[in-house]
Amino acid sequence: MIIDVVLAAGARLAEGPVWDRKNNCLRWVDIPAGLVHRFDPATGADSSFDVGEPVGTVAVRASGGLVLATKTGIYTCADDGSDRVLLHEVDTDPPGGRFNDGKADPWGRFWAGTMLDDPHEAAGFYRLDADGSLHQVLTGVSCSNGLGWSPDGATMYYVDTQLGGVDAFDHDPETGAITGRRRLLDIERGWPDGLTVDAAGCLWVALWDGWGLRRYTQEGRLLETVELPAQRVTSCAFGGPELSTLYVTTARAGLKEEVLAFQPEAGSLFAFEPEVGGLPAGEWAG
Numbered sequence: 001m002i003i004d005v006v007l008a009a010g011a012r013l014a015e016g017p018v019w020d021r022k023n024n025c026l027r028w029v030d031i032p033a034g035l036v037h038r039f040d041p042a043t044g045a046d047s048s049f050d051v052g053e054p055v056g057t058v059a060v061r062a063s064g065g066l067v068l069a070t071k072t073g074i075y076t077c078a079d080d081g082s083d084r085v086l087l088h089e090v091d092t093d094p095p096g097g098r099f100n101d102g103k104a105d106p107w108g109r110f111w112a113g114t115m116l117d118d119p120h121e122a123a124g125f126y127r128l129d130a131d132g133s134l135h136q137v138l139t140g141v142s143c144s145n146g147l148g149w150s151p152d153g154a155t156m157y158y159v160d161t162q163l164g165g166v167d168a169f170d171h172d173p174e175t176g177a178i179t180g181r182r183r184l185l186d187i188e189r190g191w192p193d194g195l196t197v198d199a200a201g202c203l204w205v206a207l208w209d210g211w212g213l214r215r216y217t218q219e220g221r222l223l224e225t226v227e228l229p230a231q232r233v234t235s236c237a238f239g240g241p242e243l244s245t246l247y248v249t250t251a252r253a254g255l256k257e258e259v260l261a262f263q264p265e266a267g268s269l270f271a272f273e274p275e276v277g278g279l280p281a282g283e284w285a286g
């Protein structure tokens with residue numbers, strides 16, 4: 001497997017990769033820098049706009065433009081970050097709180113969770129429906145992270161990083177209701193961060209402090225470990241015209257210079273071509 005650095009971004013905390021099929025580009029964020037990026041694989045060019053506050057995730061809006069989950073709430077904006085409109089202010093105090101990972105699902109809803117530096121277990125997980133209504137669907141969260149859905153929509157996967165694994169819920173695509181939470185798999189190499197589901201229904205889980213990614217069956221059986229030359233692997237998403245490329249984000253955040261000296265590619269955007277491709281990213285239908 002050849003893992004390429006496709007963008008030597010030097011990001012502090014690259015996260016939230018999502019393929020924008022309307023614009024044939026990969027959107028991603030650098031959370032503490034407050035930057036929403038647009039990477040064009042055809043040219044290798046990357047550009048960004050500054051949100052002016054930490055931005056946890058970006059999703060594509062079906063009617064055009066983007067959805068952002070930031071330190072203060074959930075916003076819509078144009079592709080270039082202009083025309084920003086607050087949809088919902090969300091209380092992410094005390095200091096350090098902010099939205100973290102999030103994603104639009106294939107049925108037009110947008111989901112995102114928060115994290116707090118302290119206290120733990122005081123963050124939440126939210127669902128933004130197509131009618132614009134916001135629903136807090138989980139309380140007692142520590143660090144809301146990766147999420148994804150089985151191809152049939154019957155299962156939602158969810159990571160609260162501090163719990164050290166991936167949980168599964170029964171998911172109703174008609175209503176977005178989630179029930180029956182259970183542990184799907186434990187991560188014993190670093191911490192689970194972002195994830196994506198491939199066209200075969202298997203999960204790719206990014207390993208924070210785990211130097212790579214792991215692929216699991218939907219029953220939670222480990223299939224494969226992909227090694228990366230960066231210890232803080234944050235998230236992954238399929239992209240490219242055929243959804244055949246797996247893009248992987250990494251971080252430099254929290255690592256001392258002497259540690260980073262041994263992983264100069266940390267903070268880069270990596271990519272490789274797995275045997276199986278991905279599924280189209282969801283877009284918020286509101």
Ligand code: CA
Nearest residue numbers: 101145193194
């Ligand atoms: Ca994350």
